[in-house]
Amino acid sequence: MAKLYFNYSAMNAGKSTVLLQASHNYRERGMHTMLLTAALDDRTGIGKIGSRIGLEAEAETFADGDNLFERIEVAHEEKPINCVLVDEAQFLSPDQVWQLCRVSDRLGIPVMCYGLRTDFQGKLFPGSAELLALADSLREIRTICWCGRKATMVVRLDENGRILEDGDQVSIGGEESYVSLCRRHWEDRDIGPHKQLKMFL
DSSP states (O other): OOOEEEEEESTTSOHHHHHHHHHHHHHHTTOOEEEEEETTOOTTOTTEEEOTTSOEEEOEEEOTTOOHHHHHHHHHHHSOOSEEEESSGGGSOHHHHHHHHHHHHHSOOOEEEEEESBOTTSOBOHHHHHHHHHOSEEEEOOEEOTTSSEEOEEEEBOTTSOBOOOSOSOOOSOGGGEEEEOHHHHHHTOOOHHHHHHHTO
16 A cells, blocks of 8 residues: 655755665666655755765655645646655645645555654644654664764854854755754753854864
């Protein structure tokens, strides 16, 4: 039975790399995948999924208001889809998460979503909250804090390396301004001495 999967992590854990590897595995076996990414994420170009280690692939984009069930259903009728993979899934609307549920439940296509769970203030993204509630399978992709513990939180820094306490939930680009931390160091606002040095090198 097809399922909806949510693979989540803090920043810089390699979510896009894992997604691209999963798509490659399907295609290597002669299967067809559909890749989706948020239209507002143009870090590697609009309609592209890119990883920090240099892998990238073309993808269709989604924006708020798009009906993903209808789009996937039409594409599936033209050429059978074996798996849908969604990057930057935190930017899905709650309605779109339900649409992806219908893709797995009614079309029988597995849907694998990859995204952040929380923002720099420790709050759930709306798409992530809906995925946590509805996904059949949840998987954490781990990265580490500077102290060696599992990183589950992220802070955003300004151009002077100071931690921002407020601002828009979404800020595209400038990955160097985000630091993944364990919960303790996120609460302590401690990004570690080596990171502070790197900011100014």
